[in-house]
Amino acid sequence: MEKNTQTWALPRQSMPEQDPQVRRSNFKEVPLGYTEQAAVMEAKRCLQCKKPGCVQGCPVAVDIPGFIQKIADGNFDEAIKIIWRTNSLPAVCGRVCPQEIQCEGACILAKKAGAAVAIGNLERFAADRARAAQAQDLPAKEPATGKKVAVVGSGPSGLTVAGDLVLKGHDVTVFEAFHKAGGVLVYGIPEFRLPKDIVRSEVAMLERLGVTVACNQVVGRTVLLDELFEQGFEAVYVGVGAGLPTFLNIPGENLIGILSANEYLTRANLMKAYLFPEYETPIARGKNVVVLGAGNVAMDAARTALRLGAETVRIVYRRSRTEMPARGAEIHHAEQEGVEMFLLSNPVRFCGDAQGRLTGMDCIKMELGEPDASGRRRPVPMPDSDFHLACDLAIVAVGAGANPLLTGSTGGLKLNKWGYIVTEEESAKTTRRGVWAGGDIVTGAATVILAMGAGRIAANSIHKYLTLGW
Amino acid sequence: MYPIMHREEMSGGTVVLNEIHAPQIAARAKPGQFVILKANETGERIPLTMADTNPGSGTITVIYQVVGASTRLFKTLAVGQGYDDIIGPLGKPTRIEKAGTVLCVGGGTGVAVLHPITRAFKQAGNRVIGIIGARTRGLLILEDRMAAATDELHVCTDDGTYGHHGFVTDVLKTILARETVNQAVAIGPVPMMKFVCAITREAGVPTLVSLNPIMVDGTGMCGGCRVSVGGENRFACVDGPEFDGHKVDFDQLMQRLGAYRAEEAAIGAEHACKIGR
Ligand SMILES: Cc1cc2nc3c(=O)[nH]c(=O)nc-3n(C[C@H](O)[C@H](O)[C@H](O)COP(=O)(O)OP(=O)(O)OC[C@H]3O[C@@H](n4cnc5c(N)ncnc54)[C@H](O)[C@@H]3O)c2cc1C
Ligand code: SF4
Ligand code: FES
Numbered sequence: 001m002e003k004n005t006q007t008w009a010l011p012r013q014s015m016p017e018q019d020p021q022v023r024r025s026n027f028k029e030v031p032l033g034y035t036e037q038a039a040v041m042e043a044k045r046c047l048q049c050k051k052p053g054c055v056q057g058c059p060v061a062v063d064i065p066g067f068i069q070k071i072a073d074g075n076f077d078e079a080i081k082i083i084w085r086t087n088s089l090p091a092v093c094g095r096v097c098p099q100e101i102q103c104e105g106a107c108i109l110a111k112k113a114g115a116a117v118a119i120g121n122l123e124r125f126a127a128d129r130a131r132a133a134q135a136q137d138l139p140a141k142e143p144a145t146g147k148k149v150a151v152v153g154s155g156p157s158g159l160t161v162a163g164d165l166v167l168k169g170h171d172v173t174v175f176e177a178f179h180k181a182g183g184v185l186v187y188g189i190p191e192f193r194l195p196k197d198i199v200r201s202e203v204a205m206l207e208r209l210g211v212t213v214a215c216n217q218v219v220g221r222t223v224l225l226d227e228l229f230e231q232g233f234e235a236v237y238v239g240v241g242a243g244l245p246t247f248l249n250i251p252g253e254n255l256i257g258i259l260s261a262n263e264y265l266t267r268a269n270l271m272k273a274y275l276f277p278e279y280e281t282p283i284a285r286g287k288n289v290v291v292l293g294a295g296n297v298a299m300d301a302a303r304t305a306l307r308l309g310a311e312t313v314r315i316v317y318r319r320s321r322t323e324m325p326a327r328g329a330e331i332h333h334a335e336q337e338g339v340e341m342f343l344l345s346n347p348v349r350f351c352g353d354a355q356g357r358l359t360g361m362d363c364i365k366m367e368l369g370e371p372d373a374s375g376r377r378r379p380v381p382m383p384d385s386d387f388h389l390a391c392d393l394a395i396v397a398v399g400a401g402a403n404p405l406l407t408g409s410t411g412g413l414k415l416n417k418w419g420y421i422v423t424e425e426e427s428a429k430t431t432r433r434g435v436w437a438g439g440d441i442v443t444g445a446a447t448v449i450l451a452m453g454a455g456r457i458a459a460n461s462i463h464k465y466l467t468l469g470w
Numbered sequence: 471m472y473p474i475m476h477r478e479e480m481s482g483g484t485v486v487l488n489e490i491h492a493p494q495i496a497a498r499a500k501p502g503q504f505v506i507l508k509a510n511e512t513g514e515r516i517p518l519t520m521a522d523t524n525p526g527s528g529t530i531t532v533i534y535q536v537v538g539a540s541t542r543l544f545k546t547l548a549v550g551q552g553y554d555d556i557i558g559p560l561g562k563p564t565r566i567e568k569a570g571t572v573l574c575v576g577g578g579t580g581v582a583v584l585h586p587i588t589r590a591f592k593q594a595g596n597r598v599i600g601i602i603g604a605r606t607r608g609l610l611i612l613e614d615r616m617a618a619a620t621d622e623l624h625v626c627t628d629d630g631t632y633g634h635h636g637f638v639t640d641v642l643k644t645i646l647a648r649e650t651v652n653q654a655v656a657i658g659p660v661p662m663m664k665f666v667c668a669i670t671r672e673a674g675v676p677t678l679v680s681l682n683p684i685m686v687d688g689t690g691m692c693g694g695c696r697v698s699v700g701g702e703n704r705f706a707c708v709d710g711p712e713f714d715g716h717k718v719d720f721d722q723l724m725q726r727l728g729a730y731r732a733e734e735a736a737i738g739a740e741h742a743c744k745i746g747r
Contacts, residue, residue, distance in 0.1 A: 177689055218557055218688075221557075243690070245693040254696060256726060260694070266686050271686070276733065278512060280514040280540055282733035356725035404690070
C-alpha cells in the first residue's frame with residue numbers, strides 16, 4: 001500500500017462548527033461533521049506508522065491506521081467495518097472520547113508536525129456516513145445457543161455486552177430502570193454534544209439483532225437479581241453506572257435553586273425540559289448560574305444553562321486550569337460560548353432569601369499546595385480571601401458515587417470501601433458465580449470507552465462460561 | 471402500555487382513582503411503597519404512593535388529586551387507555567409491627583395512602599384508631615374503607631359540613647388525653663403532618679409520616695427528593711418515603727415543594743388558553 005508521503009505536512013482539517021453566538025441559544029449539535037473531501041484530506045495526513053502510538057492509546061485498540069487508510073482511499077464502507085470489529089458505538093465515541101489523552105495524545109504525527117491526526121473526527125465521519133447511507137447491513141449472527149443472558153443497565157457498557165453476545169447467538173435481555181435506553185448517553189450528555197437520534201439508532205440496531213430491551217425495570221426493586229436466575233437467565237452482567245449524586249455538604253445546600261448535575265441534566269436531556277411546556281417536565285432557568293466542578297458533567301451543565309437563557313454562567317473550581325478533568329474541546333467550546341471560569345475558588349456556603357430561594361454563594365480563594373494522594377497539588381484556602389457570587393441557580397457537578405440500590409439488594413457481590421463492585425480485571429467476573437460487572441459501577445465515574453472496554457471483556461468471559469463453564 | 475382497568479372520580483372530580491394493570495409491581499408491592507408514572511412521550515414522571523394492590527388480578531390502584539398539568543393529563547385517560555411508563559414498587563415499605571394501639575391520621579388524598587397502611591396495622595393485631603379529615607364533606611374520600619380498617623374512626627371537616635367541625639388535630643388531642651397510644655401514622659398535606667407531629671412529639675408518641683417531595687428518577691440518582699431529617703439529608707425515594715415525623719424539617723419541605731411554582735403557573739396559563747380556543 002502506498003504511503004501517504006508529503007500529505008502529512010498538510011494542516012489538520014478543522015471541523016466546521018455552529019457559530020458560538022448562534023449555538024449558545026440552541027440545542028443543535030455544535031460540530032457539523034466533515035465533508036467527504038475534508039475527511040479524505042485528513043486521512044491522508046496519517047503516516048501509517050509501523051508501530052502506531054494511536055492504537056496503544058486506544059482503550060479498545062481500534063485498528064486506527066487501518067480504518068484511516070480506507071478513508072484515504074475513499075472506501076468508506078470498509079472503513080466503518082474495520083472500526084466495528086472493536087468498537088460498536090463509533091458515532092458516540094467519535095464525539096465524546098477524550099482523544100487528546102488517548103489515541104490523538106499518542107499520535108506520532110503530533111510529535112512530528114505539531115498536530116495529531118484528527119482520529120475522533122474521522123471515526124465520527126465514518127460512523128455518520130454509514131448511518132446516513134443506511135449501510136448497516138446486519139452483521140452475521142452465530143446460530144442460536146438457547147442460553148439466556150441478562151444485562152442490567154443500558155449504558156455504553158451494557159449495550160456493548162448485549163451487542164457482542166447477541167452476535168454469538170445468545171438470547172439477551174437488557175433491563176433498564178429508566179423509560180429510555182442509553183444510560184448517560186441519553187440522560188446525561190446533552191443533545192448539542194451527542195444527538196439522541198444516534199443513541200436511538202444504536203439501540204434500534206441491537207433490537208433488530210434480536211436483543212430485548214426491557215425499560216422500566218429497576219433491578220433490586222421491580223425484579224431482584226436473584227430472580228433473574230430463577231427466570232432462566234444463566235449469566236447476568238451488571239452495568240448500572242455510578243448513579244449517586246455527590247453534594248458539597250455545606251450550609252444552605254437545600255435552598256431552592258441548588259440541584260445536582262444529575263437532576264439538572266436528566267430534566268434537560270431525558271425529560272426534554274428545554275422544550276417545556278411542550279414537554280411537561282419543568283427546569284429551573286437561572287439568570288446567574290454557577291456550576292461547581294470542572295469535568296465534562298460541569299461543562300455540559302454550564303452550556304445547558306446558557307442555552308436555557310442564563311445571562312452569566314460561571315464554573316467555580318477549587319483547583320487550577322491544568323487540573324480541570326473535562327475534555328479539552330468541551331472547555332474550549334464552553335469558553336467560546338461565554339462560560340466564565342472562576343478557578344482556585346471554593347464555595348463555603350449558600351445564601352438564600354426568606355422563601356428559601358438561592359440568592360448567592362460565599363467562596364474562598366485557594367492556592368495549590370503539596371501534591372495529595374492523587375498526585376495533584378492539593379488546593380488550600382488563602383486567608384482573608386472570601387468573596388461573594390450572586391446567583392439564582394447552582395448546579396453541583398463534583399462527581400458521582402456508587403448507587404447502592406442494586407448492590408444493596410443482591411447477595412454475594414463483594415464491594416470495595418466506596419461501594420463499587422469488585423471484579424477480576426481480566427474477566428470482569430464478580431465474586432458471585434454467574435455475575436459479571438463493569439463500567440462506572442466498578443471503576444467509579446470514568447469514560448464511555450472504558451465502560452465499553454469492560455463490556456467487551458465481560459462478553460468474552462460470559463461466552464466462555466456459557467460454552468465451557470465458570 | 472400499562473392499561474387502566476377501572477376508574478372512579480371522587481370529590482366532585484377533583485380526585486381520580488385508577489386501577490392499572492401492572493402485574494410485576496402488583497406482585498411485589500407492600501403498603502407504603504410508591505410508583506412513578508409517565509403518561510406519554512411528552513409527560514412528566516409523577517410519583518404516587520399506591521392506595522391498593524391486587525396480585526391476583528395484577529393491578530395496582532393509585533388515587534390522585536388533579537392539581538397540575540400532569541394530573542390533568544392523567545385525568546383524561548379513560549379505561550382501556552393507559553400509561554406509557556410505570557416503575558415500582560419504589561421506596562421502603564412501612565414497618566408494620568404489633569405495637570398495641572395505633573393511631574392513623576389522614577387528610578385530603580393522604581387518606582388514600584393511609585388506608586393500606588391502616589389495614590396492615592389492623593391485620594397485624596393492633597387496635598387501630600383512625601382520624602380522617604377534609605376541607606368539606608364533598609372532598610372526603612374512602613370513609614367506608616377506613617371504617618372497615620379501623621376499630622374506631624373519627625371524621626372531621628374544616629367547615630363542619632360533616633362529622634366533627636374542625637381539624638384532625640382537635641380529635642387527635644382528645645384521643646391522646648383519653649388513652650395511651652403506642653404508634654401514630656400521619657399522612658396528608660405537609661402542614662397537617664407538621665401540626666400532628668408537634669402534638670404527638672409533646673405526647674411522646676412515635677409518629678411515621680409519608681413524604682412527597684419533588685422527584686425525578688425515584689432510584690436515588692438525582693437527589694432532588696432530599697429532605698432534612700434530624701439535620702441530615704435523606705433521599706425520600708430510597709430512604710423513605712416514610713420518616714420519623716418528629717425529625718423532619720417540614721418548613722423546608724414545604725418550600726422545596728414550591729420550587730417550580732412559576733413554571734406550573736405558566737403551563738397552567740398555557741392550558742387555559744388552549745381550552746379557551
Ligand atoms: C453529563 C456527563 C457527561 C459525560 N461526558 C463524557 C464524555 O464526554 N466522554 C466520556 O468518555 N465520558 C463521559 N461521561 C462519562 C460516561 O458517560 C460514563 O463513564 C459512562 O456512561 C458509563 O457507562 P455505564 O454503562 O457504566 O453506565 P451508565 O451510562 O451510567 O448507564 C447505567 C444505566 O443503568 C441504569 N440503571 C441503574 N441502576 C439500575 C437498576 N438497578 N436496574 C436497572 N437499570 C439500572 C441507569 O438508569 C443507566 O441507564 C459523562 C458523564 C456524564 C454524567
Ligand atoms: S499514530 Fe497517528 S500517524 Fe501514526 S498511524 Fe496512528 S493516527 Fe496515523
Ligand atoms: S428522586 Fe432522584 S434521588 Fe430521589
